[in-house]
Amino acid sequence: MELRGKSRGKLRGNIKSDVFVIGCIHGDEPQGKFLIEQYLEIKSDTNILFIPCLNEYGFKNNIRTNKNGVDINRNFPTKNWVKSEKNEFYGGDSPASEEETRFIMDIVNKNSPRLILTLHAPFKVVNYDGDANDISKKISEIIGYPVEESIGYPTPGSFGTWAGLEKKIPTVTLELDEKINVQELIKPVFKIFALLENY
Numbered sequence: 001m002e003l004r005g006k007s008r009g010k011l012r013g014n015i016k017s018d019v020f021v022i023g024c025i026h027g028d029e030p031q032g033k034f035l036i037e038q039y040l041e042i043k044s045d046t047n048i049l050f051i052p053c054l055n056e057y058g059f060k061n062n063i064r065t066n067k068n069g070v071d072i073n074r075n076f077p078t079k080n081w082v083k084s085e086k087n088e089f090y091g092g093d094s095p096a097s098e099e100e101t102r103f104i105m106d107i108v109n110k111n112s113p114r115l116i117l118t119l120h121a122p123f124k125v126v127n128y129d130g131d132a133n134d135i136s137k138k139i140s141e142i143i144g145y146p147v148e149e150s151i152g153y154p155t156p157g158s159f160g161t162w163a164g165l166e167k168k169i170p171t172v173t174l175e176l177d178e179k180i181n182v183q184e185l186i187k188p189v190f191k192i193f194a195l196l197e198n199y
């Protein structure tokens with residue numbers, strides 16, 4: 001778990017970045033990590049706080065969960081958290097039981113960003129929680145995926161529910177296309193990052 005961009009060199013404390021972008025919450029969705037790292041290659045001076053790869057174990061092993069078999073995106077201490085079956089959506093033994101979950105909670109709690117974007121795959125939608133309809137529409141126009149407010153099915157313990165609905169921080173979940181070459185995502189996703197630089 002590494003912080004990049006605005007926070008470079010500081011692992012904790014007073015980061016003061018208004019926009020967070022988080023990649024690779026699910027280890028088998030590496031697009032976000034790749035795109036963030038490419039972006040930082042060309043843009044050393046950024047207003048965005050990037051977490052390129054939250055789930056490093058999952059990334060290294062190409063699995064959704066972390067080393068404890070927990071889906072980090074079901075482990076946040078939301079009102080609707082439930083102890084679930086031990087499959088790839090397992091929410092952990094208790095809310096916020098995982099270090100990756102607590103890492104993000106700590107940074108968000110200390111910095112109160114105005115907007116958070118998380119990068120996932122493969123559903124090709126712009127999903128949001130909280131007051132993020134306008135920015136989601138702009139992101140949708142850039143990348144050509146539809147906007148969907150997350151009311152389709154329950155995702156207890158998700159990051160979007162925790163940050164967007166319960167902490168009232170507008171949170172956008174961008175589900176990227178995994179079928180095309182990730183190189184083709186560079187152009188639209190860099191445009192989205194550029195939009196967020198000035199958010």
Ligand SMILES: [Zn+2]
Pocket residue numbers: 025026029119120121
């Ligand atoms: Zn995901």
